[in-house]
Amino acid sequence: MRRGGAFWVAVCLGLGCGAGVDSGEPPPSVGLQVQEQRTVRGATRHVRPLKGSIFGRTVGVDRQGNAFVSLAYERDDVDLGGGALPGSAGLALAKYAPDGQHLWSRGFPIYGGVRPTVSAMAVDAAGNLYVSGEHREPTLSLGGEPLPAGAFLAKYAPDGTHLWSHPVALQGVAMQSPSALAVDERRKQLVVAVNFKDPGRPVGAALVGRVRLEDGVLLAVKPVVRSGSLAVTALALDSSGNIALAGSFLGRVDLGGEPLSTVRARSPFLARFTPELGHLWSRGLSDAEGTATGVAVDGERLFVVGEYSGGFVFQGQVRSAQGQDAFAAAYGLRGEERWVRHFAEGASAVGVDGEGRLVVTGQYRPGESAGGATLPFRSGGTPDNHLFVVKLYQGSGDPEWSRGLFSGGVLRAGALAVTRSGEVLLLSRLEGTTDVGTGPLSAPADSSVFLRFIR
Numbered sequence: 001m002r003r004g005g006a007f008w009v010a011v012c013l014g015l016g017c018g019a020g021v022d023s024g025e026p027p028p029s030v031g032l033q034v035q036e037q038r039t040v041r042g043a044t045r046h047v048r049p050l051k052g053s054i055f056g057r058t059v060g061v062d063r064q065g066n067a068f069v070s071l072a073y074e075r076d077d078v079d080l081g082g083g084a085l086p087g088s089a090g091l092a093l094a095k096y097a098p099d100g101q102h103l104w105s106r107g108f109p110i111y112g113g114v115r116p117t118v119s120a121m122a123v124d125a126a127g128n129l130y131v132s133g134e135h136r137e138p139t140l141s142l143g144g145e146p147l148p149a150g151a152f153l154a155k156y157a158p159d160g161t162h163l164w165s166h167p168v169a170l171q172g173v174a175m176q177s178p179s180a181l182a183v184d185e186r187r188k189q190l191v192v193a194v195n196f197k198d199p200g201r202p203v204g205a206a207l208v209g210r211v212r213l214e215d216g217v218l219l220a221v222k223p224v225v226r227s228g229s230l231a232v233t234a235l236a237l238d239s240s241g242n243i244a245l246a247g248s249f250l251g252r253v254d255l256g257g258e259p260l261s262t263v264r265a266r267s268p269f270l271a272r273f274t275p276e277l278g279h280l281w282s283r284g285l286s287d288a289e290g291t292a293t294g295v296a297v298d299g300e301r302l303f304v305v306g307e308y309s310g311g312f313v314f315q316g317q318v319r320s321a322q323g324q325d326a327f328a329a330a331y332g333l334r335g336e337e338r339w340v341r342h343f344a345e346g347a348s349a350v351g352v353d354g355e356g357r358l359v360v361t362g363q364y365r366p367g368e369s370a371g372g373a374t375l376p377f378r379s380g381g382t383p384d385n386h387l388f389v390v391k392l393y394q395g396s397g398d399p400e401w402s403r404g405l406f407s408g409g410v411l412r413a414g415a416l417a418v419t420r421s422g423e424v425l426l427l428s429r430l431e432g433t434t435d436v437g438t439g440p441l442s443a444p445a446d447s448s449v450f451l452r453f454i455r
Contacts, residue, residue, distance in 0.1 A: 041401035042389065044437030045423065046100040048450040054078060056427040056448035058121035059415040060129065062158070065098040067417065067425050068129050069450055070118035073107070080105040091116040091142075093131065095160065098423070100452065104160040112137045121415075122181040122190065124213065127158035130190055132168070132178035151177045153192065153216060164216040168194065174204070179247075180235035187241055187275070188213045193224075193232040203250055203266070206232040208243065208277055222277045228253030228260075230269065234295040236302075238333075241275035246304050248291035249284060260284035268292040270304045270331065281335035285312035290324070294350035294416075296358065301338065301394060302331045305360050307346035314340045326362045326370075330397060339397040343371045345383040351418030353455070356394040359424050361413040364388045364404065371397075375404025385411045385432070389424060389453065403453065407434035409443075422455030 050056065053074040060068040071092050078085045080094040081102025087109025094105035110116060114136035122130045132153050139146035142154045143162025154165035169175055174197040182191045190211040198204035205228070209221035224232060230249035237243060248266040252259055255271050256279025268291050271282035290308030297303070305328045311320035314329065315337045326347035330338040344364035351359045363386060364370060366377035370390035377386060390402040405411060409432020417425040427450055430443045436451055443449065 042391065042403040042424075042453050045452045045454040047436055047438050047441065047452075048081075048096070048100065049441060049443065050078075050080070050448040050450065052444050053446045054448045055115065055446065056414050056429065056450070057118040057133075058131070059417045059425050059427040059450070060121040060123045061417040061419050061425060062123045062127040063125060063420060064127070065419045065421060065423065066103065066127070067096045067098075067450070067452070068121060068123060069094050069096070069415075069427055070121060070131060070133075071448060072115050072117060074115065074446070078107070085109075087111075089113075089115075091118065091133070091135070091140075093118075093129070093156065093160070095129075095158075096450075098419075098452075106143065106156075106160055108140060108142055110135065110137050110140060116140070117177060119177040119179060120181040122183050124183045125185050128163070128213075129156040129158075130154070130181055130183070131156075132181055132192065134177035151175055151194070153178065153190070153211065155213070155216060166216045168192075170207075170221070173207075174199075179206075179232055180245075182235050182237045182243075183213070184210075184237055184241045184275070186239075189219065190216075191235060191237060191243060193235045193245065195231050198229065203229040203231055203248075205229055206245075206247075208232075208235075208245070208273075224255065224271075224277070226254040226256060231266075231291075233291060233293055234304075236295045236297045238297045242280070243273040243275065243277065244270065244295050244297055244302050245273070246270045246292035246295035246306070253284075255279055255282045257282055260286060262286040264289040264310070266291060268304070268306045268308060268327075270295065270302065270329075272302065272333075272335070283331065283335060285327075288312040288321070293346075293348050294360075296350050296352045298352040298356045298394065300333055301356075302333070303350055303352070303358055303394075304329050304331070305347040305350040305362075307362070308342075326360070326364075328358065328360050328392060328397060330394070341371055341392070341397045344368050344388055348413045349416035351416050351424070352394075353391075353418050353422040354420035355422065357400060357422065358392040358394060358397075359389065359416065359418045360392065361387065361389045361416050361426060363413060366406075370399065370402040370404070372399040372402045375402065376406065377404065378406045378408065381406055385409060387411045387413045387428060389413075389426065391422075391424075405434060405436055407443075408432035414448075419455075424453040424455075426451045426453070
């Protein structure tokens with residue numbers, strides 16, 4: 001079992017908080033540092049370090065602003081705020097209130113030595129939590145009946161009670177852990193994107209399934225492509241249940257409309273489908289090499305982020321990367337190109353707040369910006385230890401605010417969630433010393449940190 005590596009940090013960011021003002025809240029729980037802000041946009045609200053052999057996975061948020069996190073742990077006495085987790089290794093889930101206070105945590109111990117993972121997370125309107133992942137134990141209980149090795153889906157009540165868990169498998173298909181989840185409230189279904197491998201090929205294709213929220217029963221599953229190879233990294237639904245998928249493709253791919261084609265090793269794509277997975281439109285950044293990493297839908301717009309090298313044409317202009325760049329692009333519901341921005345080094349996730357503003361996180365090279373002013377940096381640093389968070393206006397893509405963090409070792413953007421009020425939750429990997437707005441924070445190898453930034 002690997003011990004040593006990087007430190008994961010969970011950070012929650014928001015808009016409009018000031019520096020150095022006493023919050024007046026009750027004393028924080030174990031491991032929580034609090035600094036209320038009231039004047040600085042994107043200032044750090046609170047920090048929860050998760051030090052040593054803890055690997056952050058996913059983060060989610062409910063309608064009240066409560067945060068959910070998932071992680072893997074590989075040491076004894078890991079305490080997420082509610083006491084030591086069971087065993088010396090396992091998978092864990094936790095829930096925190098908007099002020100950072102621990103609400104509950106659950107640990108599921110493993111014994112075989114292969115680190116389990118949570119690959120995606122979603123929260124419904126009632127506050128129920130859905131997670132997908134993968135484990136390599138002979139069997140593993142996630143609170144219910146033991147599950148065989150492989151991919152899984154599970155549901156938990158708002159208080160952490162296990163409601164159901166099921167393996168994810170299709171006979172004869174080399175399924176991977178589900179890459180994205182979204183809740184269709186209208187149909188009371190969970191929409192699941194799953195990639196699978198084709199024998200002898202670096203990339204296979206993807207399936208989209210629908211699962212009943214009540215009991216996890218599979219209702220339908222369909223292939224994303226009619227022919228060709230792609231990988232889905234992100235999924236989002238609009239209010240009618242139409243599906244947006246993003247990821248990368250290679251060669252020639254038929255999604256149901258005009259085929260996409262690239263000569264690059266892989267190129268980013270965005271596609272929109274009906275709830276039944278009928279093709280509406282698809283767009284490929286065919287001249288760029290890279291992948292889309294996140295997608296979001298708000299009102300009349302679809303937003304996609306990712307990373308690319310080379311260039312692509314958008315609104316009739318070539319958008320050339322400076323080596324490798326992050327990109328953020330907006331499309332209309334019929335696929336119209338609205339705006340695009342490219343900056344920094346790569347974008348790993350996107351979310352939308354209740355006012356329709358985008359939040360993007362990723363990595364930047366020292367001396368760069370995320371569309372606004374130059375971000376702070378460490379001389380001699382690399383993108384691996386420089387993390388950005390930027391909030392963009394929906395209509396133009398211009399930055400409202402941006403925040404740059406760096407460390408003396410490793411600081412990698414991880415999972416992102418955004419509350420309806422605009423606070424930003426970030427689960428990041430950290431090793432070395434950094435200052436996220438609450439003073440110096442030192443982290444050993446293999447750690448995580450949960451951050452909340454104020455609106």
